[in-house]
Amino acid sequence: AQKVTQAQTEISVVEKEDVTLDCVYETRDTTYYLFWYKQPPSGELVFLIRRNSFDEQNEISGRYSWNFQKSTSSFNFTITASQVVDSAVYFCALSEDNGANNLFFGTGTRLTVIP
Amino acid sequence: DTEVTQTPKHLVMGMTNKKSLKCEQHMGHRAMYWYKQKAKKPPELMFVYSYEKLSINESVPSRFSPECPNSSLLNLHLHALQPEDSALYLCASSQSPNRRGDIQYFGAGTRLSVL
Numbered sequence: 001a002q003k004v005t006q007a008q009t010e011i012s013v014v015e016k017e018d019v020t021l022d023c024v025y026e027t028r029d030t031t032y033y034l035f036w037y038k039q040p041p042s043g044e045l046v047f048l049i050r051r052n053s054f055d056e057q058n059e060i061s062g063r064y065s066w067n068f069q070k071s072t073s074s075f076n077f078t079i080t081a082s083q084v085v086d087s088a089v090y091f092c093a094l095s096e097d098n099g100a101n102n103l104f105f106g107t108g109t110r111l112t113v114i115p
Numbered sequence: 116d117t118e119v120t121q122t123p124k125h126l127v128m129g130m131t132n133k134k135s136l137k138c139e140q141h142m143g144h145r146a147m148y149w150y151k152q153k154a155k156k157p158p159e160l161m162f163v164y165s166y167e168k169l170s171i172n173e174s175v176p177s178r179f180s181p182e183c184p185n186s187s188l189l190n191l192h193l194h195a196l197q198p199e200d201s202a203l204y205l206c207a208s209s210q211s212p213n214r215r216g217d218i219q220y221f222g223a224g225t226r227l228s229v230l
Contacts, residue, residue: 033216043203045158045221052216091157095216100171101146101209103219105157 003027004094006106013082014114021077021109023092029053031097034068034075039108040088051075082113118142121206121222129230130196136225138189138206146212147189148219149181150205158205164189165212196229203227 005024013019025034036048049059051068059066063080079086092106120139128134138147145166150158163171164183178200180192189206203224209217 031215035218037221042223043205043226044223045205045207047218047220050216050218097215100163101212101215101217101219102160102163102171103158108155108157 002106003104004092004106006090006092006109008109009107010110010112012112012114015084016081018078018080019082019111021079021090021092021111023075023077023106025073025075025092025094027094027096029097033095035093035095035103036066036075036077037091037093038088039091045091048077079111082111084113084115087111087113119206119208119220119222121204121225123225124223125226125228127228127230128193128196130198132196133192133194135193136191136204136206136227138191138222139187140208140220141187142208142210142220143186144208144210144220145186146209146217147183148207148209149189149191150207150221152203152205152224154202162191163212170212193227196227198229201227201229 003026032053034051038046056068065078067076089108089110091108093103122137147164149161151161152158160173161175162181167183178195182190203226205224206222207219209219
């Protein structure tokens, strides 16, 4: 079974629009970690945020914000006032408390910001 | 500095060639990872090294041979590859193999084409 689901395969927005990328996860652990990574065309996976399962506070970092809701097993990512440089593939990932630091990636969402 | 350096950036090889991919980090991280990423897919874990010892091999064919000569270096030796092995190979590192949810920092990858 897929542990992380990113239902949006591709999204296109016009510059300055807000956009939300959805992430739904599945785990039986009570302790787990959620991540978002950005992969621009250059290929490098850039770490954006980590959240542990006990911290449900939403977080804002500049134009980026994250909404973690355990009740719906979701960890959504919003970009406010999108810019062309935000164009990339965004991966949500889960790490469980099973003795190894394995990352289970979602299938990714390709975001295109149109100037 | 959260830099993981991978060389070469691009590699084209024939099915009878032997080549090596190199990964380097100077963050004092003691866990290092190799991932394989096919086009439009998420990264898939291949190997994990913990304290320079191979701790996880995700049933990778023997034509891929990892090596960790010291705590800063990780190599992936390639021999008798198949065209379906063409992919982006990503290296990552994290601070401690024993810490759940440790952030993995990725390099820019090596784009491999097997002819």
